[in-house]
Amino acid sequence: MITVNELSEQTGVSTDSIYAMVRENQIPHFRIRKRILFHKDTIDRWLKSEH
Numbered sequence: 001m002i003t004v005n006e007l008s009e010q011t012g013v014s015t016d017s018i019y020a021m022v023r024e025n026q027i028p029h030f031r032i033r034k035r036i037l038f039h040k041d042t043i044d045r046w047l048k049s050e051h
Contacts, residue, residue, distance in 0.1 A: 001037045011047070 004022075008015045019036075021027040028042045 002040050002043070003038075004036055007038055007043065 002010070004015050004018050007013070008018055018027070022029050022036055027038070028046050029036055029038050031037070
């Protein structure tokens with residue numbers, strides 16, 4: 001699992017953009033209470049399918 005900050009560092013996308021994508025359900029994510037997390041494998045597949 002990775003956090004918003006880790007995803008931002010790995011992709012070069014700002015955290016604000018990632019939060020906006022989460023709000024609009026444009027990126028696969030899940031929540032544990034208020035934390036937004038991403039499965040690394042799911043994000044890798046999602047990134048490949050978007051290009």
